[in-house]
Structure formats: structure tokens, C-alpha cells
Amino acid sequence: MCHGGPVPSTVSLPDDWPAHPDRSLSLNRMGSFDWDLVTGLMHMDPPALDVFDTLPQDYDERPESLSPRVPPAEAARLDALVSSALKGGLESYGAYFRIRCRDGRLRWTHTQGRVLREAGGRPYRIIGIVRDATEELSHSAERLGLDEERRRQTSVVEGTTAALAHARTVQDVIDALSDAHGLERLGTMGMVMGLVEAGRIHLVAEGPEGSFVPGTRYTRIDEQYPMSEVVRSLQPRFIDSQEEFATSYPGLWSKISYMRISAAAYLPLIAQARPIGAIGLLYQDKEAFTQDERNLLVALGSSIAQSLQRAMLLEQEHDIAEGLQQAMLPRRIPAVPGAQIEVRYRSARMGRDIGGDWYDVIPLPGGRVGAVIGDVQGHDTHAAAVMGQLRIVLRAYAAEGHAPATVIARASVFLHELDTDRFATCTYVEADLTTGVLQLVRAGHLDPLLRTRDGDCRRLPVEGGMPLGLSAEFGRLEYPVTTVELDPGETLLLCTDGLVEQPGADLDDGIQYLTAMVRSGPADLTLLADRLVEMADERGDDDVALLLLRRQAEDAPQAGGRLQQHVAPGDPEGLVSARHMIGTAVRAWGARARGDEIELVADELIVNALMHTDGPAIVTLRVLAGPERRIRVEVEDRSSALPRRREAGDSGVSGRGLMLVDRLADVWGVESRGGGKCVWCEFVMT
Template sequence: MVDRAAGAPSLPDDWPAQPELSLNLNRMGSFDWDLASGLMNLDPAGHEVFDLRPGEFDGHPGSLKLRVPTDEASRLDALVSRALKSGSQHYGAYFRIRCRDGSLRWTHTQGFIRRDSAGRPLRIIGIVRDATEELADSSARLEVDAERRRQTSVVESTTAALAHARTVQEVIDVLRDSHGLEHFGATSLVMGLLESGGRIHLVADGPEGSFVPGTRYTRVDDEYPMSEVVRTLTPRFIESKRDFADSYPRLWPHIEGLGINSAVYLPLIAQGRPIGALGLLYGDRTGFSSEERNVLVALGSSIAQSLQRAVLYDQEHDLAQGLQQAMLPRRIPAVPGAQIAVRYRSARLGRDIGGDWYDVIALPGGRVGAVIGDVQGHDTHAAAVMGQLRIVLRAYAAEGHTPATVMARASVFLHELDTERFATCMYAEVDLTTGVMQLVRAGHVDPLVRDNDGGTRRLPVEGGLPLGLSAEFGRLEYPVTTVELDPGQTLLFYTDGLVEVPGADLDDGMQMLTALVRGGPRDLQLLGDQLCDVVDERSGDDDVAILLLRRKGAYTPQTGGRLQQHVAQNDPEALRSARHMIRAATGAWGARERSDEIELAADEMITNALMHTDGGAIVTIRVLSGVERRLRVEVEDRSSALPRRRDAGESGVSGRGLMLVDRLAEAWGVESRGSGKCVWCEFMIPERPKS
């Protein structure tokens, strides 16, 4: 808009003369906008409409922003751009200007677009007028204001709802719910996501029963409205049934009977690139006003931003879940004498990868190790630490270390990683022949035990500090809790995400879990699924790992029960653990009355092996079935030198070991092994009562 009298820039020679007819009497001004040069000629009456003084307008439309508020200017720019691109010959809109005194005044503009023979726009000639009197009637003004507020509310409420949508499905749910469709005024919606190779994947369709066969996947160059808007990046407003039928003859026959009268398809554009398309279908209207088009285009932009976040979230979630699954065992070994079920569910909120894990380790002699743990944090670092810790703990267990030693060494390993992370963990070694179970807990939640009749109870387990922290503070002692798992009983390990409910105490979560297990199906796989369903419904913000182990009653090897422990030289902790193993086994196998004798004899044989050989010892305790039930203790070392009985002098402190073994045991002896020898002794123990 150029005020020539005010010394505005020179205009092109072919700039048209001022309209001869003055419109001042109607408080109406005119303008002539040359699109090639970008200059606009605004007559004096137009200056008055905009409340402009000479020199305040320099012929460039941008200088009108002095009087046009930013939101109004954006709306007008979008309106003019759509009219130019769509091939329209004219446009019109009401808008407000801010007068010199700060008040707002209603104004109306109407423009006529002149195009060349090829349809390219050359210039816009139009009018602007004061619409104050036109909208002076209070009911009209209230109606306009109410509609504007409604449209603003639509944008604000939808944007606010989408802000909480994290996944693509949640975005669809926000748009689909009754309030969302009510805001849009639409009957139903369809949504497609652009995939690689120019393929559009239909991820939402409606109304129910309206899916068109062959449209689940379409291409950008297909003759469908969704393909068109992705291809052209331009909204498509279908204003009538006739428009729909003429424009999309392949699609219309399939939806003709659904009562659809009009539709709008919006390209979903994020960061300048199409990511999909949204279609809103209407059954009770035809045509779209300029205001409605503006709102829909604005909503399309907001939806696109949310959808892009959701697509990235889903991709990251899938990647995180895949990485987490890769860190977990690829398969659970089939363990004779046990039924096992494992489950893992990733977090639904926050970061979607964590340090929860489980593991099942088949051990010699009919034993099995069961592990559950949780590394601090929810990120890839936590998952990486988890993977290393799982493998190390498995290796220590497979080497034959006691549960206490396994846990202590795993803690040292984690501390030496220097990750500043700690981990809670529960480890159990179960002898499936006898049911003797040794449990060690490192800051983890207590397990549950379910009986044959469904009764479920919390199993208190003595505990130490979490892994990593116990090494840092020099408190590597992990007490062992020994119990017996009867045939048919089920052990449940889990991470705290299963029982920690936001806003509730941990005890409440434990009671809830106990009730679920008590009333759950007997089949372990079904029980695992049911527990995961509870996690999914709760949409927790923590990962969950579950391990279920049931001892079968029919598995009884000929040798009876068997436990084994490696005792290295200069490892007093391993020696204490071996003693504890022997004490626990004698109690669990019905030899409690002779436990002191058995422990003393075993201690003498172990001490003898450690003192008189260069290596460690392997301690094995087993039950021998036969005419008489016997408990056998074996101590194997790598020395071929046979032990011999010696008489101790009056002040001697050695030489009494084998004498004690001879006095305490019913039988003892020495066997040569390939790389060493085995010293053994046997004790008669009472038969187990018939159950």
C-alpha cells in the first residue's frame, strides 16, 4: 500500500490510476496490490479505515502490522495464500485492527484476484471498510465473538489433550473420543502415516464397518484424497456428495451408504516434511466457511507436531524394548523337576528401557539357580549395566560358588565398573531333588511362595546391601536363608514395579499381589500373563520382570539330594558358606539330630584339603538312597597324596582330623580321581516320613 503524496517509493509505469469513484461516504477504501513487485497502493480512504497517518504506510503490506494484531495478520495471510493457491477469484474476511488509541475495531476486506491466461495470479484489487456499524448489533457481535471463542477453545483444548499423548494410538484416541469429534463437529476420522517408499499406512478408520478393502496400504500417487494431500501438501475440502463422487470415483462407492455429506483431508506436516494425513468426515453439513478452514488448518499443524512426537516415541519404545529383550536370556532352559515361566514388561511412561532382568541357570546335580534383579535407572546405561551384571552373575553361579559368594562377587564387579549405579537382586539355588532352597537378597523385595492349595504368603529373606553399594561400603556379607520348597509349591520372584503403585504404600502393593497370586490360575504361563495384564492396565512408570518356578514332585534321581560348593584357598567366606550349606542340607534332609557331627567331620576334611594341598576343594553333600538312607560328604582336591591318620602329641594341634572323622562317621574312605583324590564319609540318617 503506497501513499504517493507522502513520498512513497516509485511504482511501476503500468500501475493503475486511482479508482475514480470515491468511497469515502461509505467509510470504505480501496487497494491495488501488485503481486510481482509486492507493492500495494492504498487510497486515502483506506488510510482512514486503518487509522494511518501520512508516512506510516510505505507501500509494503508488512507495514500494516502497525495496526493489525499478530493473530489477525497470520489469519489473513493464510487466507490470502490459500485463495492464491486454490485458483479462487476472490476472498473475504472480517478482522480487527488496533486503532491509534488502543481500541479494537471490526474491519472487513474483500479482494478480487486477477490472473493471466495460465491462471497465475497477477494482482489483487479490493476494498477495506469499517465494519463497526455492521457488527454494532449486540447479538451479531456476541455471535461472532462466541464463534471465535469456540474456535479458539477447539485449538486450545485439542492441543492441551494432545500434549499428554505419547504414542500414535494415544493421539488417535484423543482425536476419536467423544469430546474430540464433538469439537471438530465430525462424524468420524481417518488417519494415515507416510512410510518409506511412498506408502501410506491407514492407522485409524471410521465409522465402524466402513473400512474400504485395499486401502490399509496405499501409495502417494493413488487417486485417493489422503494420497492427494500428502502429494500436494495442500488441504482438500470436499464440500458435497457430488464433489466427493466426482473427485474420487474409486472411493465414493464404498462410503456412499455411510451418510457422509462432506469431508476435509489435511496434510500432516512436521519440519517441512509430510508425515501423514488426517481426514474428518461429516454427515450433517456441506461447505466450509473461511473461519472453519482456518481452524482446521491450524489444528492440522498441531496434530502433526503431536503425531511426529508420537511416531518417534513409538520408534524409540520399540528400539528400547528390542534392546532390553536382547539383554535378557534368549531362552529359558528346560530344567528337569521344575516348571518355569518368565515375563518382562517395559515401562509405559518416562523412558522405556531399564535394568530389570531375570535369569534361570541350570546347575549340576539336579539344581537350578533363579535370579531376579533391577539396575538403578531407566536408560540405555542401565540396560547395558544389566546385561553385564547378568552374565557375570551367571558365570559365578556356574563356577559352583555358593549363593552368598555369587552375590558378593557380583557386587564387587558392579562396583569396579565405576558406573555409579547400584542394583537390587535376589538369587536362589534350589535343589529340585530335596527341595532345599538357599536364598540371598541384596536390597530386593521379598519373594512369594504359593502352596498347592493356592495359599500365598510372603517369604521373609535376610538381606544385605544392594549390589555395588555393599562393595563400596565394605559390607559384602550376605546371609543365606535356607527353606524347603515342597513339591507343587511355586516361588515367585518379581521386581518392585509390580508392587509399587503410585500414591500407595508398598505393603498395599504386596497385599494386592498376594491376592492376585492366590486367586490366579494354577498354570504358570497363564498366571504370568495375568500379572502382566495388571501391569498394562496400571500403565506404570517402571519396568517389571517376573520369574515363576514350581517344583515338581515326580523328579527324584537315584542318588537323592545333592549340593556342591567350591572352596578356594584363602577364601574364608567360601568356607563359611560351605559350612552353612552342610548345616542347611542336614536340616532339610531329616538329619538335624546329627548335624553337629556331620558338620564337624566335613569341616575337618575341608581344612585338611586346604592345608595340605596347593589348590582349593570341592565339597559335595548328597543323600544316598538304598536299604539304609545315608548322607555322604565328599571333599575333592587336586593332590594325589593320600591322607593318613596320625596320632597327635600331647601339645599337638594337628593329627586329630581323620580320627574325628573315623569316630563320627559310619564309614569313610579315599578314592583316587583323575587329577586328584576324594575323601568321603557317610552317616546313617532316618527315613523321611511318608507324606
């Protein structure tokens, strides 16, 4: 018989042959729709409503009535497709999408529409069909569009890996996976993650917000939970339906069934052949996992495990380095009469090693106090170790009573002789809270700031020398001393560059910003320190050391103030600094009326000591308490030869020193002291 030939007359045909188009469409699970774009009404015949598993009484001729059947993601995709066809002048469109049946199952559907347009091209009507595509797609690579799905999977891997590449902490890993972008990439509605700790699983991420299940923060590895199972077996667990979840883990399912989870994938996180945790991905609009999806998730689990292990190691290294630095910082700050002191240290943010920033407060003889801020070059544990040694050495030199310039110079020599290639910047302040006299030495560090009682703030210019280590290497150990007076209620601010420096920004801009923040900050010193550290958190990621010293007149020691300074031979700057110190102290101690006399006599004694001996002059100023308060000036040198008072000729240029002392001072004398002598004089304070 020839195919396609005429039908024999003996064969009887059905009465309804050929079938009506409506019957053909209905038998093939296909329906039609007519969408009036002007009114927005869309007529759907009964087979079309059947495709959408929608009862006729539940449909009111408006597309919005179908929203319970179309998941939001699918609806957004369809809306975008139709909008693109209408605006792009296309005559037709077609797409596969999923609907949610009334029993909760998802089903694949296909739609095809023909766009009718007016003469001017304006669309006014769409006539089309919808059909059940479940059977079609179950036997075809079109089920997900094989090529498109492969591209999507590649995108998931690349996007997730890229996000994890920036993760430096465990929280960074969690954030990269659980934020909106991470969940969108993975196609999940939520994620849970647990880390293995001491034979238990510590839940560190808890899925959708507000979904925490009480009693699951810490669980044993041998408990009947999916995370515990994958950690024990080192094998992934894919849950393809609600029924499977409820049957396998009834205890957990009874607490999370309200979340309408339709599928889940639990993956062990394995690094170096041992489990470090587990991750669970939860789905609402999914039925089962294809083999490709399973392979993809297993590969992602491996990538997540590597990122997580790297983050855990970085955190451990950071904790060790931070612990090392914290151990080398002073454990407590001593109480200083006459001052309020606040210190802060904030380690660098994760992703950078610990640095060498430090602060210190050193009790000194005579009621004075030393304040130090410093920064060793580099951001690593070696910098922290060098910092610890340098802090101890500088503290020892200061406690021995050396002048500020000598303390810094000796610290520089120590660092140069240390087996390291690091240098350090530093500012050292010796403060007499009785007088308010500050002697500052700066070694390559930032200038301090001074906040006045009325809240104004300004940069305090301090003449500086080279950084510690470098000054010794280049033989430039001369450090000028800047002397200033700190009035009651005024605050000195010392900090490291982490408080003012920002990548790509000018340092002066950072100092100006800090000055403005101090000026507008709270008057309370504790609150001010906290605010400045918060500012550092907002603006930078370097480590920060901060020291605030405020002079408090009501608590200042009133008995005998004392100041001392070394003046080296051939050091005119040292002589100028000593004169400044004397003048400031005399004013602070209330002897302003005799200030010129005291400065003149002290200057004469210092110059004599430098001219007639081969060593330094040590000048000491103190207040003597008694029936009448006196200021005593002492100048020591290494010579045992006692000075002789003699008359100078008319043309003589020497011999007048002791005459001047005798006439201006109320009383004076000479004392032998070990390998040298001390010339002293006293002035009654009026």
C-alpha cells in the same frame, strides 16, 4: 419536498394500504407462534410453518413435530435457552439457530419469544415469532456471532492442543481426536487418518465406527482418493457439498454416500517439510467452510502433525530399547529336571523408557540350577545395556561353580569397576531339585514369595546385603546365604518391583496385594504367570520381570544329590549357613535318623579346616548310589598337611575331632588334591 410531510392529495394509495400485519410478516419470511405451556400445544401460523419448511399436514400442534427440521445439537441448545428463560424469570428470549430443509440443506433462522406469567410468576404461555435469517446473516458478522465464533475457535485450538500434549503413541493421537470429546471439539461426525508407509497410505483410523471401506486399508499415493491428493500436493482439500464430493471422488463417494456427509476437510500432515500422513474430518450438518474455518483447520493440521511425529519417534525409540533388552534376555529357558519354570517380561508402558529388569536360569554342575532376578537402576537404554553385561557376568560366575555368596560378590565388583554410575538389585538362588534345598542370596532386592501345595502364599524372609555395585564401593561384600527347603509342589516366586510398586503407594501394601493374588491365582503355573502380568498391566506402568520355579517330585532326578558351599575364614554366618544346608539336605535325602551324627561330623571337619589353614573350607555333600545308599561328606582346604589322630588329655580342648569322626562315620579318609587336601567320611542311610 420535506421528508415526512403530508401526502399530496393527488397521489392515490393502494386499496390494501396500510398492509395488514399478517401480510407484512409473510412477505418478510416471518411467522408467529403461540405456545400454551400448560397443554404443551403450540399453534404456528402458515408463515411460521413455511419458515420451518414444514407442510401444514405434517404439523400436529406439538413442538415434537418439528424435530425432523431441527438438528439434535440445535434442538438441545434451544431447549436449554428456553428452560433457562423460564426458570430464571426472564420476560423474553431470542436466538439464532439452524433448521434442515426437506431437501437436506441447512438454513439459518431466528426466534424471539415473550413469556407470559401468572401473578405468582409461574409461566403459562409464550407468544413469539420465527423468521428466516439467511439473508440477514449473510451480510452480517452475526451469522455465527463473530466474537462467539472466535472464542469457539480459540477453544478448539486450545482443547485439541491440550489433548494432544498427552499423546505418547500414534494410538493416543488417534484416540484424542476421534473420541467423543475430540469430535465434539472439532464439530465433526467422524475422522479418518492415514500414515505414509513405503510409498503407500496406511489407514490407521477409519471414521465413524463400522464405516471402513474395503480396499482402502492400504492405498497408493497416486490413486484418486482425497488423502492421496493432499499427500501428493501438500495442500489441504476442502469439500463444500455432497455434489462436489461425488464429482471429485466418485469411486469413494459411491461407498460412503449412505453416511450423509455434507462437507469434508482433508489436511496433509507435514513434519520437517515432508508428508507423514493425512487426516480427513467429515461433517453432516455443514455447508462450505469460511476462510476463518479453513485457517483454523490448517493450523490444527500442523499441530496434529507435530504430535504425530513426536509419537512416532517415541515409538521408534521404545522399539529400539525394547529390542535391545529382549536381545540381552535369555532367548530360551533350559529344561530343568525336577522343576517347572515360567518366566515373564513386560516392558514399561509407552511414555517411559525401557528399564534394566532381567531374569535368568542357569544350569549348574551336579544337576543343580541357578535362578536370577535383577533390576539395574534407571529407565533408559543405558540401563538395558548394563543389564546385559551384568547378566552375562553373573551367569559366568555361577557356571564356574562358585558359591552363591561369591557369585553375587564378584558381580558387585564387576559392576563397580564398569564405567557406569548405576547400581543393581538382585536375588540369586541355587537350587538342588533332588533334595529341594535352596540357597538364596539377596542384594538389595525384594524378598521372594513361597506358595505351598495347598495354595497358601507367604513372604520368604531372606537376609540381604547391599545392592550390586554399592557393596563393592563401600567395601561390604559379605552376603549371607539363606537356606530353605522347597517341598514337592511348592513354588518360589521372584520378581522385580514393577510388579508390586505403585506411585504414591506403600511397597508393603503392594507385596501384600501380590501375595493375595498368588494365593487366589490358578494352580497352573503358566496361567498364574499370565495372571500376574495382567495384574501388572492393570496396576502399574513400570517394566516387570517375573520368575516362577515349582519343584516337581515326579520329575525330580533320583540319583545322587549334590550340594556344595564355601565357608570363608572368620565368617560365622557362612558356618551357620553351611550347617543349615547340611541339616536340610540330610532330611530331604531321607537320612533323618542319622541327621545329628552327619551334622556333628561335618561341623567338626569344617571348623578344623578353618582353624588349621589360612584359607576357606569347601564342604560338599552328595548321595552315593549303590547296593546301600550312602551320604558322603567332603571338606576341602588349601593345606597339604594331613591330619593326625591323637588322644586328648583330660583337660585338652583339641585332638578330639578325628576321634569323633572315626566313631560316628561308617568310613572316613584323607585325599590329597592339588594344592590342598580333602577329608571325607560316609554314612549308610538307614
